[in-house]
Amino acid sequence: ECVDLWNEYECTCPGGYQKSGPQCVNANECLWHPCQNGGRCRDYAPPKKYECVCPFGYTGMHCELELLASGVLTPSKDFIIALIACVSTLILLVLVFVVYNRRRES
Known part of the structure; x- marks a missing residue:
């Protein structure tokens, strides 16, 4: 796409x-x-x-996930931390709900 400027023009390329x-020209993301x-x-040429291409034992868009021998994905440390935080928050909300209902009934 080109834009006409004063006595010249400026062009930009698509994604x-x-x-x-x-x-x-095709940008080499590699x-x-x-x-x-x-x-x-x-x-590849856009849009792809x-x-x-991952070596044996790895998968994911960037080969960032390691496979166990059984073929099961091993979760990342960030995923485990997020899961623990979500479960902890859920337990806390249930406890608050129980305490609130007991006080309301008394």
Whole structure:
């Protein structure tokens, strides 16, 4: 897309493309090394962009999830912390509800 300026013009490229001189070319997202744990990056033309090919034992968009020998995903530390926080909050809300109802009945 080009915009007409005073005695010149300025062009921008759509998503997935970058300027190379006067034209837009496919941006190689693999240059940013998005794949983890030894995954191989395959660059595609938009709209797909790129894909990580994960080594054995890993999965996920960026090969960030480790598989157990049984094929079950191991949850990340952040997921476990979030789960504990949610369960703790739920228990606290139930306790507050029980105490509130007991006081109301007395």
